[in-house]
Amino acid sequence: MIKVSINGYGTIGKRVTDAVLNQADMALVGVSKTTPNFEAFQAYKKGIRIYVPKESQKEFEEAGITPSGFIEDMIKESDVVVDATPNGVGAQYKQLYTSMRKKAIFQGGEKPNVADVSFSALCNYDEAVGKNYVRVVSCNTTSMLRTLCTLNKVSKIQKVRGTIVRRAADPKEVKRGPINAIVPDPPSVPSHHAKDVNTVLKDLDIVTMAVIAPTTLMHVHLLDVTVSDPVSKEQVLEVLRNTPRLSLVSGKSKVTSTAEIIELSRDMGRYRNDIYEVVIFEDSVSTRGNEIFIMYAVHQEAVVVPENIDAIRAVSGFSDKTKSTEMTNASLGIRP
Numbered sequence: 362m363i364k365v366s367i368n369g370y371g372t373i374g375k376r377v378t379d380a381v382l383n384q385a386d387m388a389l390v391g392v393s394k395t396t397p398n399f400e401a402f403q404a405y406k407k408g409i410r411i412y413v414p415k416e417s418q419k420e421f422e423e424a425g426i427t428p429s430g431f432i433e434d435m436i437k438e439s440d441v442v443v444d445a446t447p448n449g450v451g452a453q454y455k456q457l458y459t460s461m462r463k464k465a466i467f468q469g470g471e472k473p474n475v476a477d478v479s480f481s482a483l484c485n486y487d488e489a490v491g492k493n494y495v496r497v498v499s500c501n502t503t504s505m506l507r508t509l510c511t512l513n514k515v516s517k518i519q520k521v522r523g524t525i526v527r528r529a530a531d532p533k534e535v536k537r538g539p540i541n542a543i544v545p546d547p548p549s550v551p552s553h554h555a556k557d558v559n560t561v562l563k564d565l566d567i568v569t570m571a572v573i574a575p576t577t578l579m580h581v582h583l584l585d586v587t588v589s590d591p592v593s594k595e596q597v598l599e600v601l602r603n604t605p606r607l608s609l610v611s612g613k614s615k616v617t618s619t620a621e622i623i624e625l626s627r628d629m630g631r632y633r634n635d636i637y638e639v640v641i642f643e644d645s646v647s648t649r650g651n652e653i654f655i656m657y658a659v660h661q662e663a664v665v666v667p668e669n670i671d672a673i674r675a676v677s678g679f680s681d682k683t684k685s686t687e688m689t690n691a692s693l694g695i696r697p
């Protein structure tokens with residue numbers, strides 16, 4: 362059993378926590394909380410052990426939550442810490458993980474140099490096996506890498522040009538925008554997403570541009586991928602269909618937007634309407650000679666969850682990528 366703790370129980374942390382609880386080879390030590398808010402209460406009610414900063418113990422007790430200990434105690438009990446604290450906070454914690462000789466999984470909001478390797482399960486699982494520190498790349502980068510490493514099986518990728526339409530905020534956030542504008546972010550080319558893809562696919566010729574749009578549901582990517590040989594749309598669709606962490610939706614079933622994708626997820630009974638898969642608009646997939654065009658949607662709150670689970674196994678020395686991804690997929694209800 363791999364003993365796992367989650368430091369930072371927010372959008373990503375709570376989802377990774379639930380996923381860890383679903384793994385036959387993992388045991389959850391507990392989660393950290395810095396304030397006794399509604400998320401702390403819901404976790405506590407579920408029987409999840411809560412660990413707190415020393416100075417917050419009294420505040421939690423007065424609010425009716427008995428902490429199981431301090432954050433340092435939680436880390437001490439763990440084999441692997443999943444750090445899902447806000448951007449930059451993970452790097453501050455690294456010294457603690459190092460001094461306590463604990464392996465850690467960081468998230469995409471941290472700089473790449475926080476870890477030994479930036480990680481995408483379908484692209485470079487093997488590089489993370491046995492490492493101490495692994496960074497699961499961001500939601501945008503995770504989805505791009507999954508898609509690109511899959512398309513690379515059709516024909517070797519020569520170059521990628523992509524446009525990213527980013528959701529402005531997660532549904533729970535109250536202070537982010539815009540609410541009435543589309544904002545180039547950054548207003549320069551390339552956006553940082555291309556650089557982040559290059560942390561895993563080091564030599565890939567990729568340029569991305571990004572805008573933020575007033576929506577909370579999902580990101581959308583529009584990619585133009587040049588491969589070595591002329592390919593047909595059917596060849597591309599065949600490979601996409603056979604990759605479990607990608608799924609296709611089509612206009613025939615009237616799934617034509619991010620709103621309908623989220624509604625479909627609700628109808629499927631997915632917990633928190635989470636979509637772990639990259640959702641490809643089938644009708645957008647087309648080819649012209651050796652160029653592939655594709656549009657897909659990314660549920661930013663959930664897409665990195667499978668990669669976090671695989672990263673936990675990889676740092677623990679589990680070297681069978683296929684077995685790990687299959688176990689993760691089965692546990693999360695991702696089709697084989």
Ligand code: NAD
Nearest residue numbers: 369370371372373445446447448468469470471500661662
């Ligand atoms: P979040 O704000 O929802 O959650 C962060 C949690 O960490 C909060 O519960 C916060 O209270 C807690 N926290 C803050 N300081 C802490 C400290 N010192 N010790 C312990 N806990 C602390 O953030 P998030 O959206 O889950 O993002 C976490 C990481 O995941 C970031 O690196 C982010 O870039 C990355 N990420 C986010 C998304 C997304 O769409 N939200 C997608 C992929 C990756």
